């Protein structure tokens with residue numbers, strides 16, 4: 001299974017919480033986050049925590065067989 005990640009760039013304000021929480025997936029680009037759209041299942045808890053901690057709730061996460 002794979003984790004799918006999406007960030008709403010209209011909402012992202014570059015607060016970097018996600019980059020600090022899961023640097024394997026999120027990196028700060030020029031004012032906005034850059035990220036991998038898919039990640040390994042083992043990273044799901046960390047990615048969910050990053051999504052919960054995003055001040056603008058810009059991150060959505062899906063996991064499982066779609």
Ligand code: SF4
Nearest residue numbers: 012013015016018054
């Ligand atoms: S925590 Fe949210 S607002 Fe901050 S860089 Fe990540 S997606 Fe953007």
